[in-house]
Amino acid sequence: MRARWKAVAxxxxxxxxxxxxxxxxxxxxxxxxKKVATIDATTQDLLDALREAGLKDATARSVVDACxxxxxxxxxxxxxxxxxxxxxxxxxxxxxxxxxxxxxxxxTDAYDDVKVDPAAPAGQFTxxxxxxxxxxxxxxxxxxxxxxxxxxxxxxMSQSCVRVPVGVYASDFQDLEKDILPRE
Amino acid sequence: MTTIEVPxxxxxxxxxEGSPADAESLAGTLLSNAARISEFADEAAALAAPNYLWLGxxxxxxxxxxxxxxxxxxxxxxxxxxVARGVDVFAEQLRTLKSDHTDLTGDISTxxxxxxxLIADVNAADxxxxxxxxxxxxxxxxxxxxxxxxxxxxxxxTQRVTANEDFLVxxxxxxxxxxxxxxxxxxxxxxxxxxxxxxxxxADGPEKMAEWWAGLSEAEQxxxxxxxxxxxxxADGLPARARDDANRLLLDSxxxxxxxxxxxxxxxxxxxxxxxxxxxxxxxxxLADDYVVPGTDEKPGGSLWLYDPAAFDGDGxxxxxxxxxxxxxxxxxxxxxxxxxxxDAPYYTDQAANLYESARYNGDxxxxxxxxxxxxxxxxxxxxxxxxxxxRAADGGERLATAVDGLRASRADDPAHMTAIGHSYGSTxxxxxxxxxxxxxxxxxxxxxPGAGPADHASDFSVGEDHVYVGRNSRDLVAFMGDxxxxxxxxxxxxxxxxxxxxDFDGQRFEAESTERGTFRNTDDHQRYFDRDxxxxxxxxxxVDGHGDDTxxxxxxxxxxxxxxxxxxxxxxxxxxxxxxxxxxxxx
Numbered sequence: 001m002r003a004r005w006k007a008v009a010x011x012x013x014x015x016x017x018x019x020x021x022x023x024x025x026x027x028x029x030x031x032x033x034k035k036v037a038t039i040d041a042t043t044q045d046l047l048d049a050l051r052e053a054g055l056k057d058a059t060a061r062s063v064v065d066a067c068x069x070x071x072x073x074x075x076x077x078x079x080x081x082x083x084x085x086x087x088x089x090x091x092x093x094x095x096x097x098x099x100x101x102x103x104x105x106x107x108t109d110a111y112d113d114v115k116v117d118p119a120a121p122a123g124q125f126t127x128x129x130x131x132x133x134x135x136x137x138x139x140x141x142x143x144x145x146x147x148x149x150x151x152x153x154x155x156x157m158s159q160s161c162v163r164v165p166v167g168v169y170a171s172d173f174q175d176l177e178k179d180i181l182p183r184e
Numbered sequence: 185m186t187t188i189e190v191p192x193x194x195x196x197x198x199x200x201e202g203s204p205a206d207a208e209s210l211a212g213t214l215l216s217n218a219a220r221i222s223e224f225a226d227e228a229a230a231l232a233a234p235n236y237l238w239l240g241x242x243x244x245x246x247x248x249x250x251x252x253x254x255x256x257x258x259x260x261x262x263x264x265x266x267v268a269r270g271v272d273v274f275a276e277q278l279r280t281l282k283s284d285h286t287d288l289t290g291d292i293s294t295x296x297x298x299x300x301x302l303i304a305d306v307n308a309a310d311x312x313x314x315x316x317x318x319x320x321x322x323x324x325x326x327x328x329x330x331x332x333x334x335x336x337x338x339x340x341x342t343q344r345v346t347a348n349e350d351f352l353v354x355x356x357x358x359x360x361x362x363x364x365x366x367x368x369x370x371x372x373x374x375x376x377x378x379x380x381x382x383x384x385x386x387a388d389g390p391e392k393m394a395e396w397w398a399g400l401s402e403a404e405q406x407x408x409x410x411x412x413x414x415x416x417x418x419a420d421g422l423p424a425r426a427r428d429d430a431n432r433l434l435l436d437s438x439x440x441x442x443x444x445x446x447x448x449x450x451x452x453x454x455x456x457x458x459x460x461x462x463x464x465x466x467x468x469x470x471l472a473d474d475y476v477v478p479g480t481d482e483k484p485g486g487s488l489w490l491y492d493p494a495a496f497d498g499d500g501x502x503x504x505x506x507x508x509x510x511x512x513x514x515x516x517x518x519x520x521x522x523x524x525x526x527x528d529a530p531y532y533t534d535q536a537a538n539l540y541e542s543a544r545y546n547g548d549x550x551x552x553x554x555x556x557x558x559x560x561x562x563x564x565x566x567x568x569x570x571x572x573x574x575x576r577a578a579d580g581g582e583r584l585a586t587a588v589d590g591l592r593a594s595r596a597d598d599p600a601h602m603t604a605i606g607h608s609y610g611s612t613x614x615x616x617x618x619x620x621x622x623x624x625x626x627x628x629x630x631x632x633x634p635g636a637g638p639a640d641h642a643s644d645f646s647v648g649e650d651h652v653y654v655g656r657n658s659r660d661l662v663a664f665m666g667d668x669x670x671x672x673x674x675x676x677x678x679x680x681x682x683x684x685x686x687x688d689f690d691g692q693r694f695e696a697e698s699t700e701r702g703t704f705r706n707t708d709d710h711q712r713y714f715d716r717d718x719x720x721x722x723x724x725x726x727x728v729d730g731h732g733d734d735t736x737x738x739x740x741x742x743x744x745x746x747x748x749x750x751x752x753x754x755x756x757x758x759x760x761x762x763x764x765x766x767x768x769x770x771x772x
Contacts, residue, residue: 063478063772066534068711071523073531080479080771110762122763131699133761139770141480143549146770152479154717154761154771159700161708161715169467169530 028075028164029173032064035077035157036176042130043079043155047182049103050083053095055151058083060180064173067161074161075170079180081153089136092151093121096134100125105132129158188306188320190299191328194292197338200281200345207275212440214268219441222261223450228254256366263359263370269433270355270371270410276429277348277406281341288334288341295330302327347403355410376407386420390586390593393421409433417491418501420590424487424509431491435469438462438493454498461493461500461526468504468529468556475506475537477544479770484508484540486533489555490587493526496561500526503587504533506540507553514543515591515600516554516728517625519584521608521632522563532556535714539605542716542725542768550601550729555591559583560613574612574637574680581616581637585623592624601730603627607713608662612637612680618645618652627732629724631655631696631713634665635680642684642691653727653735655696655720656685658754659709686749687740694735695765696720697758717761721768736765 043060050058062079085092097107108131110124120137133154138147164172232251302323309320351373358364359371369377379400384392397405405426409416413430416422442459445451451459465488472486490503509515516539520532536554543552560580588602602625606614611633617623619639623646630636633654642649656663666683684691696719698712713720723735739752759766 061772065716066531066538067715068708069535069714070520070528070531070711072707072711078772082771110759114763114765116763124762131760133771135763135767135771139545140549141477141544141770142482142547142551144480146480152771156717156760161700166528169471170534171467171471 023163023165025165025168025172028162028168031162032075032077032173032176035160035162036062038130038157039077039079039155040180042127043081043180044183045103046081046132046153046155047180049099050081050096051182053092053099055083055085055092055096058182061178062180063177064170066170068163071166072163073166073168074163075168075173076156076160076162077173077176078157078160079155081155082147083151083153084149085136085151086149089120089149089151090118093123093134093136096151097123100132103127131156131158186317188302188317188324189328190303190306190324191331193299194295194331194334194338197285197288197292197341199285200278200348202278204275204279204282207271207278211268211271211275211436214264214271215437215440216444218261218264218268219444221257221264222441223445223448225254225257225261228257259368259370260365263365263367265437266371266411267355267359269413269437270373271352272433272436273406273410273429274348274352274355277344277351281345281348284341284344288337291334291337295327295334298323298330299327344402347406351403351406351410372411373407375404376411379404379408380412380415383415383419390421390590391596393419393590394423394593394596397422397426413437417488420586421593422590423594424489424505424591427489428487431488432469434491435462435465435488439466454494457498458493458500461498461502464527464529465491465493465502465504468502468533471530471533471537472504472506475540477541477769478772482544484553490557490559499561501559502526502529503555503557503559504529504536505553505555506533506536507551509553509555509591510595511551511598512553512600513550514547514552514603514728514730516543516552516603516605517584517588517591518554518556519560519580519604519606519610519614520556520558520562521606521610521613523565524558524562524610526558529556529558532558538714538716538721538768539724539728542721543728544725545769546722546725546767547729548731552728553600554728557584557587559587563609574616577609577612577637577680578616578620580610580613581619581623582621584613584617585621588617588624601626603629603728605629605631605724605728606633608632608710609634609680611635611684615639615645615681615684618647622646626730627651627653627727629653629655629727630684630691631720631724632657632660632663632710633680633684634662635682636666636684636689637681639684640682640689642689649690650692651732652684652691653723653732654684654689654691654693655713655723656683656693656738656741656751656753657696657698657701657709657712657720658751659701659703659705661705661707662710664705683741683749685741685751687742690740692732692735693738693740694720694723695738695753695756695759696723697753697756699758699760701758717766717768719759719766722766725768 060081065076067076068074105125105127108124116122122135125132136151228250232247354373364370409430413433417430439462476483484507487505489505492501495501536556539554560583604614604625611630615637628647642652645652682689685693701709726735741751743749761767
């Protein structure tokens with residue numbers, strides 16, 4: 001009998017937890033737009049950093065992705081930067097890391113246990129609530145090599161997933177996706 | 185003197201006439217009209233019903249007349265709907281033929297260019313060596329072979345064009361009189377009428393279904409899809425492409441009919457639910473069709489593998505694929521959990537796309553297709569009594585095993601590596617399929633599982649214990665429902681079974697923590713298993729790609745008698761976007 005009460009308690013707990021704080025479309029958009037402002041500004045900082053590191057013609061693009069899932073779906077905003085750096089990926093990476101050090105980014109220990117080809121270095125950095133993943137050399141997908149002479153930077157925020165009401169999709173926020181341009 | 189025999193030129197091939205877009209527009213108009221007639225018939229049937237406010241001879245006469253009117257018009261609406269769907273099939277085939285014509289014309293141009301080059305070289309040849317003559321002869325032989333192939337392709341192409349035109353003519357001439365329109369088989373192509381007689385029943389098994397379909401001509405298949413999409417769209421054993429064609433017809437037809445009724449304010453509550461389900465399927469299918477793997481130009485395409493918007497009292501049944509289910513080397517099937525209804529299809533299709541990306545990005549180059557499958561009646565909510573019992577999971581397990589048998593049978597000569605991924609209550613459903621119905625996949629992954637149903641140990645699964653993978657976020661509140669410590673299934677009436685991440689169960693546990701995980705157990709962490717650049721999605725991608733032995737393992741939970749169960753993953757720092765652990769794709 002004691003166990004039955006516990007089963008009922010578990011179900012009740014779920015009902016309680018899932019019942020509250022239903023998001024609204026407007027609230028979700030407002031929350032997401034705050035993250036958009038942070039990511040966009042940080043992306044522009046990084047475009048500056050790349051230029052200062054001698055890595056020119058970088059392009060940046062932001063997207064809205066789905067995150068989490070049913071029964072409580074969410075969306076997240078993230079950005080990516082690509083820059084062609086030629087054959088010497090390691091030198092380009094070192095130049096960027098210098099600039100990251102100078103602009104307040106902290107190298108995390110995420111790569112401490114990861115085997116990385118020294119000729120195609122990668123790293124993870126944080127500044128305030130933003131995580132920056134830097135990779136070089138692209139990837140081979142389905143037999144096709146993408147971005148072998150490129151450095152790719154990915155920006156996400158911690159607690160990036162914004163809850164949306166059921167019936168609202170990432171595609172409803174497509175207007176927030178854009179090419180992020182360097183500051184004048 | 186040596187002769188070089190240059191093969192003859194090839195006559196140009198006529199481009200198929202007509203516009204697919206115009207044909208689709210005609211199909212839409214016909215469907216709207218069919219819906220109007222159907223509505224008219226429904227209204228007449230309603231008026232024919234007894235009305236206690238109006239009795240007497242006149243009332244009876246009116247009722248009889250209205251009933252007769254309804255009876256006459258129902259088959260007319262059905263015939264017109266069939267004709268409309270047939271026109272849709274014609275339009276799709278015409279689009280394919282036009283594309284094939286462009287390819288064929290290009291190949292013929294290449295042939296003529298090579299032929300002209302050869303003629304020029306032969307004419308210019310003067311005082312040539314034996315070796316040069318041999319080379320010219322070799323080029324001529326190559327062209328002759330090429331010509332033979334092209335002539336054969338042209339012949340086949342011309343036959344297909346004629347068959348498609350005949351199909352359209354038959355469609356209209358089979359329903360152009362009042363008598364034909366009122367017949368139960370009005371507008372049905374004679375090819376379809378004769379072929380449908382041989383269709384096996386579902387009870388005969390998917391192998392028989394596959395065998396029957398493979399024995400039909402392309403024209404018969406096309407006619408059947410146009411005439412009987414309801415029967416073919418969910419026929420286990422048919423190729424995914426055929427099911428997709430049939431289900432898209434049903435979807436288009438539902439959307440046209442129900443939106444028209446919505447506009448006119450005549451939707452019933454059941455129809456409103458059906459419309460919501462159809463619109464969710466449309467949204468999800470668009471996501472799958474338009475999906476491009478981020479950072480690449482790879483567009484795998486979508487398919488509507490199952491479409492039944494009225495099933496399970498309006499909850500609906502649906503399955504949407506990303507990638508080619510008929511040819512992919514690796515195929516996965518995702519089984520969702522409680523609260524999942526057809527209206528949720530877009531969210532799960534997003535997850536299928538993420539899984540596709542992960543499997544390809546970290547994969548061995550093999551082709552991949554991922555399928556979100558809601559083919560069972562998932563419990564409505566946590567408070568649904570069905571949630572703490574296993575009835576729906578048991579029923580769903582049987583349905584899942586049947587669906588997988590269908591996928592297998594549809595490509596028996598080209599078996600894919602298959603993975604079933606059950607999430608939440610869907611993991612219990614998957615456990616039933618793998619324990620009691622011999623689920624015919626190669627690997628199983630259970631994520632966020634509230635319990636493994638009838639299985640006490642991974643070795644109870646049809647795939648063998650080394651192929652049972654388990655992902656459990658240590659903060660996932662739902663995973664806490666599995667047997668741990670005091671909350672044992674044999675103590676509680678109901679409950680969903682042993683926690684598959686436990687040492688007792690002994691599955692292959694993989695890392696599935698999230699960088700966004702909460703401090704305490706919560707339901708958000710129950711929903712992060714398909715997030716991009718997460719540990720869980722990375723490992724699921726490896727399993728789908730056929731490399732489950734390459735997942736990043738996690739220590740199993742255990743249950744000391746003196747305290748609550750322990751999850752060693754609780755204290756580990758999660759990773760995100762880390763190569764070899766949580767990197768699942770290129771950046772945007």
